[in-house]
Amino acid sequence: MxxxxxxxxxxxxxxxxxxxxxxxxxxxxxxxxxxxxxxxxxxxxxxxxxxxxxxxxxxxxxxxxxxxxxxxxxxxxxxxxxxxxxxxxxxxxxxxxxxxxxxxxxxxxxxxxxxxxxAAVGESWRGAGTPGGTMLGIVVSTGIGGGLVLGGEPYPGPTGNAGHFGHISVDPAGPECACGNRGCVEAVASGPSLVRWARAQGWRTGEDDADARLLAADAGAGDPVALAAFDRGARTLAAGIVAVATICDLDQVVVGGGVAGAGEILFGPLRRHVREHTHLGFVRRLRVLPAALGGxxxxxxxxxxxxxxxxxxxxxxxxxxx
The missing domain is CATH 3.30.420.40 (ATPase, nucleotide binding domain)
Known part of the structure; x- marks a missing residue:
């Protein structure tokens, strides 16, 4: 760095x-x-x-x-x-x-x-990341953003917009995304996307403004639809993470944002799906960590x-x- x-x-x-x-x-x-x-x-x-x-x-x-x-x-x-x-x-x-x-x-x-x-630079410098390492920082919230730190240095790309992790398409036949594409990570794994899918599967809270925090609470209490929503989102995040790790030879991924506040409700299935998607030896060293700096x-x-x-x-x- x-x-x-x-x-x-x-x-x-x-x-x-x-x-x-x-x-x-x-x-x-x-x-x-x-x-x-x-x-x-x-x-x-x-x-x-x-x-x-x-x-x-x-x-x-x-x-x-x-x-x-x-x-x-x-x-x-x-x-x-x-x-x-x-x-x-x-x-x-x-x-x-x-x-x-x-x-x-x-x-x-x-x-x-x-x-x-x-956010990725902050986590790499003073948070969960390893200074001098190669990492992807992800924010999973109302939307999903990402930033790359390669060899300890921020990599914004030629236009300053590198790292738009949420708009990697992992399922061309998937739901439409706000960006105009289909099957983007954000369209499946963002907080509103998790809630929208859970409602479509019958999840009910009695609150019109139910958000991912309520969904996480119900998942923690064992609600099967809420658990399935987080598992589906984690599988999508994992597919995107492994794709970036394969291209960029990442050491670690640091995940923050409001949805990451669900803790092991998200990180448990996320780590499992990352392992399931990983087949190349150099990608297996990848570590998935919760962000340390919060907001x-x-x-x-x-x-x-x-x-x-x-x-x-x-x-x-x-x-x-x-």
Whole structure:
């Protein structure tokens, strides 16, 4: 993993998601020193979302003089242009996020990275991952995202969008995905997808807004449909994981997000299905681990990206992320 030169001060880390906006001041060791967060406004006005985020930035950065800024955002993103078009923030299409951040925190390096890549970097640096290793980080929540860390370095790809794990098609005849394809990992294994399938099989909770947490609770209590839903989702995740491990020669996969909070309800069948799908010797060394940083992974990863920018590490390909 690339060493980081001593920082002249803390850095600002920003994590933009479809449901939550988070900002933190971080030290050179990745420790979050000060933080603020709030809900992502469900508004058609792009500036409503921007103003909410910049309010958090002002709150956290007040009197701190950050030395650099790392911005992690849901995607797709365009790091070269500094724009974002998050699928789950309809108001932002080619939105110049980095320009707004640079105006709020002027005169310091500011870089943009995908939120799943940032989460993978955070876990690799200060979480469950092994520093210097080769890993896939996965976030299993309302959607499913992924990020690659190869040889200890984040790999965002030429456009900044490498690692879209949720949109690997593992069953061409499977359910339609929001991306337009069929049989994507996200269309089967995301939280809403698990719940949707379980309802179709007769699962009932008496609650119209039942989510994956309730499904996990029922699975823990032995409900056969809930258990089958998690097994089906885990089998799909495993197929995607083994495909990526075969291509990238991975050491480990770190899985986080709300659905991963189900613990062994998810990880038990997931590890079993990974073993069943694995036939090549070099893939058998793969370890599947729960994330250690929880909701902070994206902020910690954004902080490392900021520190790398501050150290002027040469950029990989044409992106803004080393």
């Amino acid at each position: 690339t060493p980081i030169a001593p920082s002249p001060g803390p850095v600002l880390a920003i994590d933009v998601g479809g449901t939550k906006l988070a900002v933190a001041l971080a030290g050179p060791d990745g420790r979050l020193l000060r933080r603020a967060q709030g809900p992502t406004p469900a508004s058609p006005d792009p500036m409503a979302v921007a103003d909410a985020l910049l309010g958090l930035v002002a709150e956290v950065a007040a009197g701190a003089a950050p030395a650099a800024v790392g911005v992690a955002s849901a995607g797709p993103i365009d790091p070269a242009e500094g724009t974002v078009s998050p699928v789950n923030i309809a108001a932002w299409r080619d939105f110049p996020l980095l320009d707004h951040v640079r105006r709020a925190v002027p005169g310091v390096p500011a870089v943009l990275v995908g939120d799943a890549v940032a 902070d992974a994206g902020l910690v990863g954004a902080a490392r990206v900021a520190l790398l920018a501050l150290a002027a590490t040469p950029l990989r390909a044409t992106t803004s992320v080393p």
